[in-house]
Amino acid sequence: MNRRHLRWIVPAATVVIASVVAVVLVTQVGGSAACAAGGSASYYTAGRNGMCNLGTPADGAYAAVGKAELSGGKNCGTLLDVTGPNGTTRVQIVDLCPSCPAGKLDLGKGAFQRIGSLSAGIIPVTYATVRDPEVGPLRVKVKGGQGSSSLSVVVDNHGNPLSTVELQQGESFIALKHGEDNTWTGPSKLSGTIALRISDVYAHQALVSGLALGQNDFQQSTQHLYGGPSPSPSTGPSTVESAAASASPSPERSVVPAGIGTTAPPVRC
Structure with missing residues (x-):
């Protein structure tokens, strides 16, 4: 994994302030956070793709979280509202x-400087997951799937944590296997274009069809998982077993699937 961290030596008083944890309850409605957790934030420059293989926004509006809060990749792609000394930003x-x-959050430099001073290095923050945030149509990266190469899928612009990604085959759907690096893997020996049924933990669902195999970049769809125009997905049954093929993650990507994102949004309160 390609990460470059900026580490800072900060006054002891700053560390004490940043270590104070507070929990604030807020209203849970569409487009707003369920609750806010207090902690601290530093900043860093991410590698090209990050652990989640989503790339990084050019304005620095991204975050890295710890193992428990990434929850084995389940919280990849979700959005947080982060509030620091100088305001609130979404990442x-x-x-x-x-x-x-x-x-503890590691923020992109652009996000960090919108809510705090870069010279501080570490700042106290509160943050919360945003349910049903406004995002664009789904983007899907499809690699492999042809010949002996296993299908590998990454989904972006889903907003909420995903529950399943399924490959349509005739009238049936095969559940792809989700990895700690946020890839959904499936069978090989596919041809033509494919269709994927994408579902989140709140039962929003969209069917994205016409996806070309063997592409290295994200393919832009017109489908929204929620809040936008989307045709009704197929109601065909899912197969019981996940598709077989899945590349093993490297040791440095071993994540304990615990904490904040199994069947609910990633909040700690």
Whole structure:
């Protein structure tokens, strides 16, 4: 994994302030956070793709979270509202911060400087997951799937944590296997274009068809998972077993699937 961290030596008083944890309840409605957790944030420059293989926004509106909060990749792509001394900014979870405990965020430089001073290095923050945030149509990266190469899929612009990604085959759907690096893997020996049924933990669902195999870049669809025009997805049954093929993650990507994102949005309160 390609990550470059900026580490800082900060006054002891700053560390004490940043270590204070507060929990604030807020209203849970569409487009707003369920609750906010207090902690601290530093900043860094992400690698090209980050752990989640989503890339990084050019304006630095991204975040890396610890192992528990990434939850084995389940929270990749979700959005956080982060409030610091100078205001609030919205970021997308795109990366793993291996050294971050629960409550600690590593923000993109652009996001950090919108809510705090870069010279501080570490700032106290509160943050919360945003349910049903406004995002564009789904983007899907499709690699492999042809010949002996296993299908590998990455989904972006889903907003909420995903529950399943399924490959349509005739009248049936095969559940792809989700990895800690945020890839959904499936069978090989496919041809033509494919269709994927994408579902989130709140039962929003969209069917994205016409996806070309063997592409290295994201393919832009016109389908929204929620809040936008989308045709009704097929109601065909899913197969019981996940598709077989899945590449093993490297040791540095080993994540304990715990904490904040199994069947609910990634919040700690």
